[in-house]
Amino acid sequence: MLGSVAIATLATAGSGQARPAALDWRDCGNGAECATLTVPVDWADPRGPSTSIDVVRVPAKDPARKIGTVVANLGAGNSTNSITGPRPPQIRSWLDGLTERLDVVVFDPRGLGRTPISCPRPAASIAGLVRHQDKAAWDAHARENAAYDTGCRQTAGPAFAGLDSWQMARDLDAIRAALGETKLRYFGNSYGTTYGQAYAELFGPRLHSMYLDGVADHTQTRLSDWLTNYALTQEGQLLRFREWCDRTPSCPLRGQDAAKAWDDIVATAGRTPIPAGPGRVATTGELFASALVGMNPPRWPALAKAIAKARAGDAGDFHTVLRYPPDGPAGHVQSATLCHDYMPVLPTYSQFLRIERHLKAVAPRFGWIEGRFELGRCVGIPGEPAYPPRPLSAPGTPPVLVAIGELDNNTNHLGAAHAAAQFPEARTIRHGDGHAATLLDNTCLRKHSNAYLIDGTLPAPGTRCPSELVPG
Structure with a gap:
């Protein structure tokens, strides 16, 4: 069972501080301790309805050597399950390094965790607008997403109004206060970097250190600019896939120009x-939808095989091996949260077609499809609650360490660099792998992130970590 504690709330929305309170930790197996933190749905209305978030702690190995606590969010989904459940070897080794000197506290954002908001209907397939590209499909997709959002709102009740990262950054500060930490050490991966950006804006001087990997850029005010970075990254990913294929003996397209092979099957x-x-049969929409799965570097071998087979007349792998898994019977509330954080104002179909013409001009072979992919998450979902993207202003923030993956097409490396440049005195460390490489056990990144979070030691300017995770 989870312990529960109410946190005293902010006096004002902009400058207040959560008063310290002790978390009631309970053993929850696997060497972890669990607790629940109760927070206001709206930190601007601390006397209004409340909601809760789950936190899990893995204590430092030797309490006598402990120097503090690092708070972490591991990205979209239930982070705490990675700690309380069967731990993948990468998570075990990540914890092992940090718990040499730190307690590790992992939290789930609102609506997730051990008692998640379970929406009665799933969102529309994320690749739906890629597979079917006419206005009728757009309208049907919007209706499906709207039904998903309505179900989430009804299930969540008043708590739905707090599902944005403006509120979650304040939750993060409440965790810091409840832990008795004067300043926050923070590890953010993927969606966890959104909470980190918001925290730096709101509470920069309360940061001890912050390490971000797989940065989701929340600083672009124009949707077309945000989508352009994705399109350019995906266009470059096709060429990187070709380069990988040419140097990898096991690639079935080696020496055949894998990018041209892709062009050929699209034309066919x-x-x-x-x-x-x-x-x-596989239409062009099916090919693009499945290739978006295959462009993730760990899937490059499967993508190369699928293209080779399709050139020979069998595109079956695009329907099976590389297909996005179908959604389960219930929806995941973070799909709605992403839309409130990143796309609270959506274009109409005709407005999107103008954006898409631009994307096709700058990324004509593959990257242009990202517009349809990203919009597929949110078309039909209304904006409120909203935490719209905006330029980052984080005065008083200490040097933040940002890892930027050259093969990261999930949270694209162009956006990561754009966000990093807005932190005062940020230090970046580029690496040759893709998304979430620190958690996936790039040992070079682990060495630098651990040294920074434990000792405050930043890597030298210009430090780069080589690829360790690309197949072959």
Whole structure:
């Protein structure tokens, strides 16, 4: 069972501080301790309805050597499950390094965790606008997302109004206060970097140190600029895939120009859909939707094999091996949270077509499809609650360490660099891997992130970590 504690709330929305309170930790197995933190739904209305967040602690190995606590969010989904449940070896080794001198406290944002908001209907398929590209499909997709959002709102009740990162940054400060820490050490991965950016804006002087990997850029005010960074990154990813294929003996397209092979099957499917197994064909939309899965570096071998087979007349792997998994019977509330944080104002279909023409001009072979992919998350979902993107202003923030993956097409490296440049005195460390490389056990990144979070030691300017995780 989880302990529960109410946190005294902010006197004002902008400058107040959560008063310290002790968390009631309970053993929850696997060497971890669990607690629940009760916070206001709206920190601007501390006497209004409340909600809760789950936190899990893995204590430092030797209490006599402990120097503090690092608070972490591991990205979209339930971070605490990675600690309380069966731990992947990468998570075990990540904890092992930090707990030499620190307690590690992992939290789930609102709506997730051990008692998540379970929306009665799933969101529309994230790749739906990629597979079907006409206005009728856009309208149907919007209706499906709207039904998902309505179900989430009804299930969550008043708590839904607090599902944005403005509120969650204040929750993070409440965790800091409850732990008795004067300043926050923070490890943010993927979506966890959104909370880090918001925290730096609101509470920069309360940071001891902050390490961000897989940065989701929350600083672009124009949706078209945000999408352009994704499109350019994906266009470059196609060429990096080609380079990988040419130097990897096991790639079935080695020496054949893998990017041109992609162009060939797209052109073929544009004329006549490619057979893809009994009773199935692959359209250009299906090819693009599945290739978005395959462009993630760990999936490059599968993508190369799928393209080679499609050139020979069998596109079945694009329907099976590389297909996005279907959503479960219930929806995941963080899909709505992302839309409130990043796309509270959405274009109409005709407005999007103008954006898409620009994307096709700058990323004509593959990257342009990112517009449809990203909009597929949110079309039909209304904006409120909203934490719209804006330039980062974080005076008083200590040097933040930002890892930027050259093969990261999930939270694209162009956006990561754009966000990092707005932190005062930020130090960046580029690396040759993709998304979430620190958690996935790039040992070079682990060495630098641990030294920074434990001792405050920043890597030398210009430090780069080589690729350790790309297959082959």
